[in-house]
Every structure is written in structure tokens, then in C-alpha cells.
Amino acid sequence: EYIYWDKHTDRLCTPINFHWDKDVDVNIIITVKDLSSWVRHLIHNMEDIYKHTQDERFQLIIVDYQSTDIDIKDELKDSILPRWKVIQQSGEFSRSVGLQTGIDYISDPNSIIMM
Numbered sequence: 001e002y003i004y005w006d007k008h009t010d011r012l013c014t015p016i017n018f019h020w021d022k023d024v025d026v027n028i029i030i031t032v033k034d035l036s037s038w039v040r041h042l043i044h045n046m047e048d049i050y051k052h053t054q055d056e057r058f059q060l061i062i063v064d065y066q067s068t069d070i071d072i073k074d075e076l077k078d079s080i081l082p083r084w085k086v087i088q089q090s091g092e093f094s095r096s097v098g099l100q101t102g103i104d105y106i107s108d109p110n111s112i113i114m115m
Contacts, residue, residue, distance in 0.1 A: 031098030036070035
């Protein structure tokens with residue numbers, strides 16, 4: 001449930017008439033080029049989250065600018081993450097273009113996007 005702490009009192013509050021969709025998808029988008037150790041670290045962290053929550057409503061989207069130090073698809077295939085996507089991007093590295101590419105991949109307009 002969604003709650004907040006009113007700093008003027010000592011109690012937790014619940015917003016009135018607030019609707020929360022607990023089944024919404026969460027998409028985590030990153031853009032990389034030759035960041036193998038960081039990508040492996042992220043995948044392991046995401047695996048830890050999945051092990052503890054068993055929540056299949058999140059998806060890791062990695063936009064890869066032709067990394068030569070890692071095969072990201074192989075790393076993800078070997079992971080326990082249930083939902084992921086690697087998008088190969090050509091051209092000069094651009095974080096903003098890569099993030100937009102990841103956003104454009106998402107089809108549900110109600111999903112949460114984390115970048």
C-alpha cells in the first residue's frame with residue numbers, strides 16, 4: 001500500500017481516493033558500450049532482487065552500442081531474470097538516443113520507466 005509520513009505529525013497517512021495498480025510493469029532501461037563489469041554487476045543485482053521478490057513484472061532493457069568486451073545476450077541467457085531485452089544500436093554512442101530507443105520498445109503506456 002502507498003503511505004506517506006506527514007512531517008507535521010507522528011503518524012503515517014494513506015492518500016484518499018488514490019488508485020495504485022500493483023500489477024504495472026516496471027521497465028529498467030540502460031544504454032551501454034563496453035561496460036562489461038558494470039553490466040555483469042547490474043545483472044547480478046537484478047538477479048538478487050528477483051530471488052527475493054519473485055516479481056516478474058519488471059523487465060531489464062539494455063540498449064547496446066556494439067560492445068566488444070561482453071556478449072550481453074549470453075550473460076542474460078545465463079541469468080535467472082525472466083524478462084529482458086537487448087537492443088543493438090549502431091552509430092556513435094548517445095545516451096539520450098539509446099534511452100529513447102529503449103522507451104520506444106515499450107508497448108504498454110501505463111508501465112513505469114526507470115532510466
